[in-house]
Amino acid sequence: MSPGPGAASAPDQPADPAAPRLSATSTFSSLRIRNYRIHFVGSTVSNIGTWMQRIAQDWLVHTLTGSATAVGATVALQFLPMLLFGLYGGVLADRLDKRKLLLCTQSAMGLIGLTLAALTFTGQVHVYHVYALAFALGLATVADNPARQTFVSELVGPALLPNAVSLNSASFQSARIIGPAVAGVLITAVGSGWAFLYNGLSFLAPVIGLLLMRTGELIPTERAPRGKGQLREGLAHVRARPELLWPIVLVGFVGTFGFNFPIWLVAFTDRVFHSGAGTYGLLNTLMAVGSLTGALLAAKRGSRRMRFTAACAGAFGLLLVGAAGAPVFWLFAALMVPLGLVGMTFMISANTSLQMASGPAMRGRVMSLYMMVFLGSTPIGAPLLGWVTDHHGPRIGLLTGGLLCAGATVGVALILARIGGLRLKIDLRPGHRHLAFVPRATGRVAPAPGQRANA
Incomplete structure (x- = not known):
């Protein structure tokens, strides 16, 4: 990929000398760059479909089985490939052309959505179909996630990277507001199949966007050459640097025990508040409002300090504990907004600090490890907390997750203080x-x- 006009000699420097000044001007600075605008629009369209499928998939499994454990198993299967193969995705992202890699992964994810839609429309869908397709989607995600995370630096350069990371999260959370609301209406009115169909077709937007990008305006980054021991090299790089290691450890604990909302919200909707898919979609939407607010605040004035990241993780755990004890629906629903805000602020702070602290040739492996411990920890946490929720009730399940997140934050904070x-x-x-x-x-x-x- 040839460097654009005016590219600096260093491999990961902004091509436009004005870029460092743009990073401080506004919340939406990265949108001034044409390639990033295309990426942002395509991702937003696809993210709406992703959230529609998540809601429809969770509700479909719950309808087929009546079990929170089965919902947890579906979530676990979707993220199991990240746990098993996540680091290999980082090696691919460091080694290959990220734009071409994303064209392959986004196309595969679209086909998976269309397959689930066809099975649902024909009335042939069984829970093992959902399990198999969730696992297939996880396999595509192994390569897609690190490539998509690190491709942002080629779109905007390092000066605007924190802003672009925050806007990506804002796009995802905007879709999280729209997707669950639309999915709830569709599931109630015409069934889950239409949500799956939209998701499959929505991947046309990022694929077309990638094809429309001006490759000459991309900012080239250093690629890792082929060679042996690249996984070990990436792990050793993280292990030797506390500013990389301990945020990843904390993300692993929070991902394992804190981000299990498909299990908890389904269980609270059905077993505590005795409601249906519309209420489940509403709770997801309220959480998304908070997450979007957190993403926009981070885009304007985010912090990459480790103490801020740890404080957000601790506050997230305490909010989970508070939601577990909420005696009435309106209070539980209201707590979804600060939960989304604090949880998203934590993830953006950790993501940005890791990308900024990583060298360009190592960034894919570092971010794949980050995504592996966050998404790959779900196969451990989801079935465990699903079992606790089934056998001891939704409130005990949510309380357990909150206490474990808060305890992990205290432990990591004490270790960092000692270091x-x-x-x-x-x-x-x-x-x-x-x-x-x-x-x-x-x-x-x-x-x-x-x-x-x-x-």
């Missing part, structure tokens, strides 16, 4: 900060620069 040469100070006097991290006693050997986390 950074800090200790936890507790001061109960009035007018003083009751909890604070302060430097350890003088005379202690300070950690080497490479061992200090980005606090």
Whole structure:
């Protein structure tokens, strides 16, 4: 892929000298770049279909089986390939032309949606069909996710990367507002098949967008050459850098135990509030409103500091605990908005900090590890928390997830404080900060620069 006019000699520098100034001008700075606009529009259309299929798929499995465990198993199968093969997707993203790779993965995902639609329309769909297609979708996602995450840097360059990452999340969450609402209406009125059909056809938008891009305006990044040991090299790179390792660890805990809303919201809708698909879609929409707000706030003024990321994870866990104890529907529904906001802010902060801290030739492997622990942890957490929800009730299932997220945040914060040469100070006097991290006693050997986390 040839560099565009005015490209800098460094492999991951912006082609346009004005780009660093644009990054600070507005929430929507990245949309000034034609290729990114095309990408943004195509992704938004496809994301609406993705959310429609998620809602329809969860409700279809629940209708076929009546089991929260079966819903959890479907979610687990969709993300199991990421757990098993996720790092290989990162190697492909580092090694291949990302635009051509995305053309293949997006086309495959569209065909999967159309297949599920055909089975549903003909009345031949069984739960094992949904399981198989969810697993196939997961296989396509293995290569699609790291390629899509890292392709953004080729569209906008490093100066606008934080803004573009946030806008991508805003696109996804905007679709999350529209998709569940439309899916709820379609499921109630005409059945799940129409949601699956729209999803399959919606992948035409990103495919056509990729074909319309001006390849000469893409900002080339360094590609990893073919060679042995590239998986081990990526893992060693992350292990040696606390600013990469510990955000990924925290994302793994939150992904495993906190992002299991398909299980919890279905169970709360059916077993606690005794309602139907419309209420399930409403709860997803309210969460999406909060997530979209968080994404837009991050696009304007996001933070990449590790302490901010950890604080968001802790707040997310506490909000889950609060939702588990909500005594009435309106309070439970209202908590979906801050849950979405804090959860999305956490994910954007972790995503952006990892991309900015990774070298261009390593970025695909770092982001594939990030996606592997976030999405790939679902096969572990979803069946486990689905079992807890089935046997002990939705409130205990949600409470368990919230307490585990909050506990993991405390553990990671203490480890990072130790690496950074800090200790936890507790001061109960009035007018003083009751909890604070302060430097350890003088005379202690300070950690080497490479061992200090980005606090």
